[in-house]
Amino acid sequence: MLKGYSLPRSPKGIANHVPAPPWHFVGDMLVIEFWADADAVAATLPDRLVPHEDAGRMTAIFADWQSCRDDQSELRDPIRAQYREFLVTVAATYDGRDVAYCPYIWVTADFSLVRGLFQGFPKKHGSIAITRAYDAVGLANPGLRPGANFCGTAASNDRRLAWGSVTLERTAEAPSQNFTVPVVNIRYFPRVDAGRHDDPAVHELVRLKSSNQSLSTVWEGGAELELYDTPDEELGALAPQRVGRGFRFSYSYSVEDMKTLEQL
DSSP: OOBOSSSSOBSSSOOOSSOOSOEEEEEEEEEEEEEOOHHHHHTTOOTTOEEOSSTTEEEEEEEEEEEEOTTOGGGGSGGGTEEEEEEEEEEEEETTEEEEEEEEEEESOHHHHHHHHHHTOOEEEOEEEEOOOOSSOSTTOOOSSTTOEEEEEEEETTEEEEEEEEEEEEEESSOOHHHHSOBEEEEEEOOOSTTOTTSOSEEEEEEEEEEEEEEOOEEEEEEEEEEOOOTTOOGGGGOOSEEEEEEEEEEEEEEEEEEEEEEO
């Protein structure tokens, strides 16, 4: 009998692309609030999600992640644990409640890409880099202090998608509002059957459920953000018309469940 949570299933069950949850995450985050064209933002939302009254509000997130299962085996083989990510989220409402929706996201590792698809994140492969902070003092370490500058870049298919910058000013009580509300995604898996391409095998609205959430000290400051047009992406339609505050912090959480809100 073949075993495994995901493909490829195998005799021992250890070859699968993604092992079963729970999954545990920790990462350094660079979060930038911005506002884009309200019509372009609304056009990215799926059925049942309503544009937020703060029209066009979005968040750009650069993240440097490490993840593992309960046994922490990935931490002993860190190539299976570490990856970076860039995504944008849209402020919306569902059933009268504020939520965040992710229309576009890129990631550097295949295991994270597949795991994200299971959760409804529309992940694609990309290259992402983020300024890091270290314990050692030196010119290559910006440090966590007023005036320190942290930047992120994202690219896909050899074309730059995004550049962001946050210059720290002071500590804050919490990160961006769009980061702290529930995340609602679309799980969508199409059929290959001839004549049934418009009849997906899975099409559902889901809310992510997380636990064991922990935040480091949150720093905030002035921010810059650029999103670029490329031939095979639509991110450029969400180019910032106004950029708000930026935040830098570390974040830890676990995922072992999700709630199906509706079958679409």
